[in-house]
Amino acid sequence: MVAMIEVHELTKRFGPVTALDRLSFQVRPGQVTGFLGPNGAGKSTALRIILGLHRATSGEALIGGRRYDQIKHPLHEVGAVLDADAAHPGRTARNHLACLARTHRIGSGRVDAVLDQVDLATVADRRVGTYSLGMRQRLGIAAALLGDPAVIVLDEPVNGLDATGIRWIRSLLRDLAEQGRTVLLSSHLMSEMAVTADHILIISAGRLREDVAMDEVRDSLEDFYLGAL
Numbered sequence: 001m002v003a004m005i006e007v008h009e010l011t012k013r014f015g016p017v018t019a020l021d022r023l024s025f026q027v028r029p030g031q032v033t034g035f036l037g038p039n040g041a042g043k044s045t046a047l048r049i050i051l052g053l054h055r056a057t058s059g060e061a062l063i064g065g066r067r068y069d070q071i072k073h074p075l076h077e078v079g080a081v082l083d084a085d086a087a088h089p090g091r092t093a094r095n096h097l098a099c100l101a102r103t104h105r106i107g108s109g110r111v112d113a114v115l116d117q118v119d120l121a122t123v124a125d126r127r128v129g130t131y132s133l134g135m136r137q138r139l140g141i142a143a144a145l146l147g148d149p150a151v152i153v154l155d156e157p158v159n160g161l162d163a164t165g166i167r168w169i170r171s172l173l174r175d176l177a178e179q180g181r182t183v184l185l186s187s188h189l190m191s192e193m194a195v196t197a198d199h200i201l202i203i204s205a206g207r208l209r210e211d212v213a214m215d216e217v218r219d220s221l222e223d224f225y226l227g228a229l
């Protein structure tokens with residue numbers, strides 16, 4: 001189930017704006033990789049191209065050697081959390097996950113498994129509209145894990161979460177990486193990356209500035225980061 005993310009010379013223009021400028025990097029299995037950069041650096045754009053939601057102007061992004069649109073059963077291979085509000089507020093969490101499972105030919109037993117994994121089992125029959133932000137984040141993660149994917153991509157997963165929620169996500173991501181999965185998460189928070197990521201990719205103005213093991217820079221991360229921009 002090992003799969004790498006490979007980004008080759010990715011360029012994305014929105015009219016006159018160059019959001020990504022020949023961006024290249026690889027994300028390896030078995031570790032948490034942090035995708036770090038200031039607001040507007042191009043992080044979300046790159047993640048959206050990796051996940052087939054934007055088309056690149058040039059270059060390509062591959063998951064396990066294939067573009068997202070070439071993957072036959074994407075939920076089985078890639079789990080993504082881009083937006084905590086993807087579920088309809090009138091639905092229960094269980095219902096939301098069961099529909100996703102049915103649509104993607106995932107066994108219904110996975111619904112209970114992921115509800116347990118994200119600690120929502122006791123509230124699974126409540127409507128999502130009554131959930132806190134932290135609970136909605138957990139539900140987004142449950143949906144991403146439903147197909148037991150080897151690759152997990154999260155855009156700013158700790159935004160708006162309290163200390164307990166942040167610690168919970170951190171330990172979940174560590175567990176997923178230890179299981180040999182490829183975990184990529186974006187953030188503009190260096191402090192969060194210092195305790196979560198094994199490896200960091202720093203981008204600014206759509207270009208890769210650094211690609212480095214966290215152990216090499218942890219002690220001076222702020223200086224390193226600001227120096228890289």
Ligand SMILES: Nc1ncnc2c1ncn2[C@@H]1O[C@H](COP(=O)(O)OP(=O)(O)OP(=O)(O)O)[C@@H](O)[C@H]1O
Nearest residue numbers: 014017019037038039040041042043044045046188
């Ligand atoms: N759909 C779009 N249309 C036009 N410009 C866009 C679009 N999406 C992104 N951009 C521009 O591309 C650049 C990169 O934006 P992006 O959202 O990828 O950055 P980011 O690193 O994710 O930032 P943030 O941390 O603020 O989310 C910005 O200049 C942004 O304004």
